[in-house]
Amino acid sequence: MTSIDDAKAVLAAQPFSVLIGAEITEYGPDGSTLEIPLRPDLLQQFGFAHGGVLSYAADNALTFAAGAALGPSIVTTGFTIDYLRPAQGELLRATAKAVNATRRQALCRCEIYVVDSAGESKLCAAAQGSARLIELN
Amino acid sequence: MTSIDDAKAVLAAQPFSVLIGAEITEYGPDGSTLEIPLRPDLLQQFGFAHGGVLSYAADNALTFAAGAALGPSIVTTGFTIDYLRPAQGELLRATAKAVNATRRQALCRCEIYVVDSAGESKLCAAAQGSARLIELN
Amino acid sequence: MTSIDDAKAVLAAQPFSVLIGAEITEYGPDGSTLEIPLRPDLLQQFGFAHGGVLSYAADNALTFAAGAALGPSIVTTGFTIDYLRPAQGELLRATAKAVNATRRQALCRCEIYVVDSAGESKLCAAAQGSARLIELN
Amino acid sequence: MTSIDDAKAVLAAQPFSVLIGAEITEYGPDGSTLEIPLRPDLLQQFGFAHGGVLSYAADNALTFAAGAALGPSIVTTGFTIDYLRPAQGELLRATAKAVNATRRQALCRCEIYVVDSAGESKLCAAAQGSARLIELN
Numbered sequence: 426m427t428s429i430d431d432a433k434a435v436l437a438a439q440p441f442s443v444l445i446g447a448e449i450t451e452y453g454p455d456g457s458t459l460e461i462p463l464r465p466d467l468l469q470q471f472g473f474a475h476g477g478v479l480s481y482a483a484d485n486a487l488t489f490a491a492g493a494a495l496g497p498s499i500v501t502t503g504f505t506i507d508y509l510r511p512a513q514g515e516l517l518r519a520t521a522k523a524v525n526a527t528r529r530q531a532l533c534r535c536e537i538y539v540v541d542s543a544g545e546s547k548l549c550a551a552a553q554g555s556a557r558l559i560e561l562n
Numbered sequence: 563m564t565s566i567d568d569a570k571a572v573l574a575a576q577p578f579s580v581l582i583g584a585e586i587t588e589y590g591p592d593g594s595t596l597e598i599p600l601r602p603d604l605l606q607q608f609g610f611a612h613g614g615v616l617s618y619a620a621d622n623a624l625t626f627a628a629g630a631a632l633g634p635s636i637v638t639t640g641f642t643i644d645y646l647r648p649a650q651g652e653l654l655r656a657t658a659k660a661v662n663a664t665r666r667q668a669l670c671r672c673e674i675y676v677v678d679s680a681g682e683s684k685l686c687a688a689a690q691g692s693a694r695l696i697e698l699n
Numbered sequence: 700m701t702s703i704d705d706a707k708a709v710l711a712a713q714p715f716s717v718l719i720g721a722e723i724t725e726y727g728p729d730g731s732t733l734e735i736p737l738r739p740d741l742l743q744q745f746g747f748a749h750g751g752v753l754s755y756a757a758d759n760a761l762t763f764a765a766g767a768a769l770g771p772s773i774v775t776t777g778f779t780i781d782y783l784r785p786a787q788g789e790l791l792r793a794t795a796k797a798v799n800a801t802r803r804q805a806l807c808r809c810e811i812y813v814v815d816s817a818g819e820s821k822l823c824a825a826a827q828g829s830a831r832l833i834e835l836n
Numbered sequence: 837m838t839s840i841d842d843a844k845a846v847l848a849a850q851p852f853s854v855l856i857g858a859e860i861t862e863y864g865p866d867g868s869t870l871e872i873p874l875r876p877d878l879l880q881q882f883g884f885a886h887g888g889v890l891s892y893a894a895d896n897a898l899t900f901a902a903g904a905a906l907g908p909s910i911v912t913t914g915f916t917i918d919y920l921r922p923a924q925g926e927l928l929r930a931t932a933k934a935v936n937a938t939r940r941q942a943l944c945r946c947e948i949y950v951v952d953s954a955g956e957s958k959l960c961a962a963a964q965g966s967a968r969l970i971e972l973n
Binding site: 712 | 891893894896916
C-alpha cells in the first residue's frame with residue numbers, strides 16, 4: 426500500500442466501507458484522512474451521527490495510518506475513542522497519523538471532525554490505537 | 563427505558579442500527595445483548611467482519627447496558643476495544659453489563675462473540691466504556 | 700512463573716513494587732491479586748490514594764494475570780483504566796484475570812477495590828489491558 | 837491553578853508525587869511537563885522504568901494539563917496508555933496537553949519520553965485521558 430490509489434482500492438474492497446460511503450482523501454506518511462458524508466441512515470435517534478459511525482471512522486482511519494507506516498499486511502489490535510460532542514453536520518472527516526512506528530507495530534492517533542454546510546469543522550471525537558504486522562503462527 | 567420493548571423501540575429509531583441490521587435480544591439489569599447477522603456488506607476485504615462493525619456493536623451494547631442502569635437520557639463518553647481474533651461466522655453477539663453505576667454514570671464491559679453455523683461461539687473482541695446522564699449546561 | 704512463590708519472587712525483584720509495598724496474595728489460572736496497604740505517602744493532596752498508585756496496581760495486576768497465562772517472558776502493551784470513586788481506606792486490592800489468551804498474547808481485566816478498616820470493600824477502578832510474549836527482532 | 841508556582845505547590849502537596857520524585861517543569865495553556873529522575877527504586881526487575889511509574893507520569897501529566905484548562909477542582913476520569921519501548925535512561929519526561937476542553941471537561945493527550953545521559957530522548961509511551969469538574973451530588 427504505497428499510494429493513495431492503492432489505499433482507495435483497499436477501501437473499495439471493504440464492503441462495509443462501501444455501505445458507509447467512506448472515501449479516502451489523504452494517504453501518506455503525514456497521515457490518512459477518511460471522509461463520510463452524513464446520510465440519514467448513519468444517524469441515531471436524535472439526528473446525530475451514530476457513535477458506531479464515529480467508531481468505524483476511528484477504526485479505519487487508524488488502520489490506514491498504520492498501513493502507511495507498516496504496509497498492507499496488518500491487523501488492528503484495538504483502540505480507545507473519546508466522544509467530545511454530538512456530531513451534526515454534512516460530513517465526518519477523520520484524520521489519523523502514526524505517532525510511533527517500528528517495523529512491526531504502529532501507534533496512531535485520530536481526530537474526528539464534523540463539518541457543517543458552511544465548511545466549518547468541529548472536533549467531535551479523538552482516538553488512539555495500534556496495529557501490527559500479521560504474524561504467522 | 564424500562565423494558566426490552568422500550569429498548570427495541572430505541573434501536574428501531576436508530577437509522578444506523580437498522581442499516582447494520584442489529585437486533586436486541588436481552589435487556590435488563592443483568593445486561594444487554596445485541597445480535598448482528600453477518601451479511602456480506604458488513605465485511606472487510608478478507609471476508610471477516612469489519613472492525614467498524616465490531617466497534618459499532620461495542621458502542622451500542624455498552625450504551626444499552628448503561629441505559630438499563632441510568633435510564634434513557636444518557637450519552638456514551640467513550641470506550642476501549644481490543645480485537646482478539648478475526649470474526650468469521652453467521653452472527654455477532656455482543657453482550658454488555660454495567661460493572662459499576664452511580665446515579666450519574668455507569669461503567670460497562672462488553673464481550674463480542676462470533677457465532678458459526680453450528681452455533682459455536684468464539685470471543686473476538688472485548689470492550690470497556692462509560693456513559694453518563696446528559697447534563698444541561 | 701508457575702507458582703505463587705515464583706510470582707512473589709518476581710514482585711520482590713521489582714524495586715518499584717517494593718517501594719510501593721505491594722504484595723501478591725493470589726496467583727494462578729483463576730487470576731492474580733495484589734494488595735497495597737495505603738501508607739500516607741501513597742496518597743494525593745486530598746487524602747485519597749493517588750491515581751498513580753491505582754494505575755500501578757492495574758498495570759502490575761494485569762501483567763501478573765498475563766504472566767500466569769503466558770509465562771514470564773512478556774511485555775505489557777498497554778491498558779485502559781477508569782476511575783470510579785476516590786479511594787480512601789486501609790488497603791487497595793487489585794484482582795486481575797485473563798479473559799482471552801493465545802500462545803502469544805493475553806487480554807486481561809482488573810478490578811481495584813479499596814478496603815476499609817471494617818474489611819468492607821468498594822470498587823474504585825476498573826482496567827482492561829494486554830500483554831504479549833517478548834519477540835526477538 | 838493559574839501559575840506554575842501554584843502547580844508546583846499542588847505537586848508538593850501530593851505525598852505520592854514526592855515519593856516518586858516528580859517535578860513540574862512546564863505548566864500552562866500549551867501543556868504541562870513532569871520530569872522524573874530514574875532512581876533505582878523506580879525500576880522493574882530488568883532495569884527499566886516500571887510500567888507503574890510511566891502510568892503515574894501519564895495520570896499526573898494528564899491531570900495537570902486538564903487543570904490548566906479547567907481549574908483545580910477536577911477529577912481524572914480515566915486514561916489509556918500504550919507502552920512503546922522499554923524505558924532506560926536518566927529521566928522520564930511526560931508532556932501533556934488538552935486537545936479539547938469545555939467548561940466541564942477536558943480531553944488530554946500525553947507523550948512520555950525517556951532521556952539518556954547525552955540528553956537524547958525517545959518516546960516510550962503515549963496516553964489519552966479525561967478529567968472533569970468535580971460535581972456535588
